[in-house]
Amino acid sequence: MAILRENGVTELAFVCLTHPHHDHYLGLQRILESYAGRVAEFWTFNIDSAHLGKFLQVQHSKNATTPTGQARYGELQAIFRTFRQMEKTGATRRLIGGYKLPPHGGVEIDCLSPLSQDINQYQMQLARPGAPDAYRANENLLSSVLSLRYGSSRIVLSSDAPTKAWPRMWKEATKRKEDFRAVAVKVSHHGSNHGFHEEVWKHILSDGETHAAISAGVGYGHPHPKVIESLHNMGASLHCTNFPEYCLRRRPADLSKFDGLPERSKLTLIMLDQSNNAPLQRCNGHIRFDLDGNGGCIVDHELDSFCPFHLPTGQYRSNQ
Numbered sequence: 001m002a003i004l005r006e007n008g009v010t011e012l013a014f015v016c017l018t019h020p021h022h023d024h025y026l027g028l029q030r031i032l033e034s035y036a037g038r039v040a041e042f043w044t045f046n047i048d049s050a051h052l053g054k055f056l057q058v059q060h061s062k063n064a065t066t067p068t069g070q071a072r073y074g075e076l077q078a079i080f081r082t083f084r085q086m087e088k089t090g091a092t093r094r095l096i097g098g099y100k101l102p103p104h105g106g107v108e109i110d111c112l113s114p115l116s117q118d119i120n121q122y123q124m125q126l127a128r129p130g131a132p133d134a135y136r137a138n139e140n141l142l143s144s145v146l147s148l149r150y151g152s153s154r155i156v157l158s159s160d161a162p163t164k165a166w167p168r169m170w171k172e173a174t175k176r177k178e179d180f181r182a183v184a185v186k187v188s189h190h191g192s193n194h195g196f197h198e199e200v201w202k203h204i205l206s207d208g209e210t211h212a213a214i215s216a217g218v219g220y221g222h223p224h225p226k227v228i229e230s231l232h233n234m235g236a237s238l239h240c241t242n243f244p245e246y247c248l249r250r251r252p253a254d255l256s257k258f259d260g261l262p263e264r265s266k267l268t269l270i271m272l273d274q275s276n277n278a279p280l281q282r283c284n285g286h287i288r289f290d291l292d293g294n295g296g297c298i299v300d301h302e303l304d305s306f307c308p309f310h311l312p313t314g315q316y317r318s319n320q
Contacts, residue, residue, distance in 0.1 A: 001030060003286070011038040013104045017079065018144040018159035019045045020059065022072045029078045042086045043101070045142040046094040046114065051123045058126065095144040098172060106150060112169045113145040113161050138162065140189065145169065151295030154181065156204060158188035158195070166197035181206040183297040184289045187231070190216040191223020198230050205234045211299050212236040213287045239299060240283040
């Protein structure tokens with residue numbers, strides 16, 4: 001909300017709930033209420049009415065055991081109520097891969113995922129007999145992946161799309177003879193190795209000029225070191241919202257002693273120099289991607305901070 005207000009946003013062309021995980025929907029109802037009557041459309045993940053009842057039962061079962069979980073479920077219910085209210089006026093869309101969304105301000109928007117087979121797989125998992133608390137369906141299969149194109153440049157917002165979804169997206173794009181490259185991409189699933197497919201992502205990265213943003217919190221093992229290493233080796237410019245746990249530092253490192261070592265070995269040694277008492281500091285803070293009038297990518301950081309992959313050998317820079 002603060003970011004919207006700081007930028008003078010008075011109305012929203014759309015809001016998008018990519019999938020039903022609380023780290024993606026908490027706070028959304030507050031935005032919907034604050035902008036009531038000023039949200040043109042509400043886009044959400046795709047689940048058919050026949051499976052919606054079981055879906056809500058499962059969400060309640062997963063969250064009903066703690067006060068925090070109950071609050072999460074309460075917000076999800078409120079979001080669904082708002083969606084149903086807007087649905088009556090035709091201001092909603094359920095997203096599915098291959099769907100072309102209305103352009104906004106010259107920006108073409110396509111939904112790349114979930115494809116129908118992802119949705120069907122999730123709903124089959126959901127429909128298995130058994131108590132809701134025994135539910136094992138992978139909700140990330142519902143994750144909406146959006147492609148925003150302005151001129152010749154493209155930004156991909158990956159949500160939490162799982163690894164298995166990326167070859168399907170690549171196959172469909174190849175069928176449609178679409179260029180899969182992007183100048184900027186939000187890395188799937190907070191940089192988890194469960195949302196990364198190296199062979200497909202080689203087609204996303206644009207000749208070593210792609211900016212890759214990783215939105216991750218501390219305490220979940222995100223981003224995964226192998227994902228960081230792979231993106232770096234592909235030539236991507238990495239931008240992280242915060243230090244992952246293995247990057248927390250207790251003192252500045254003298255990287256000169258690592259001269260001549262490959263980057264992976266260098267990072268491994270740096271990871272060993274950590275402390276549980278180190279303060280949590282965001283690596284780049286808030287990250288914003290914009291496209292200029294020529295389609296060039298502009299990246300704005302709240303903070304510039306330390307990352308071993310961003311530095312020439314032997315140099316160290318920190319905002320600590």
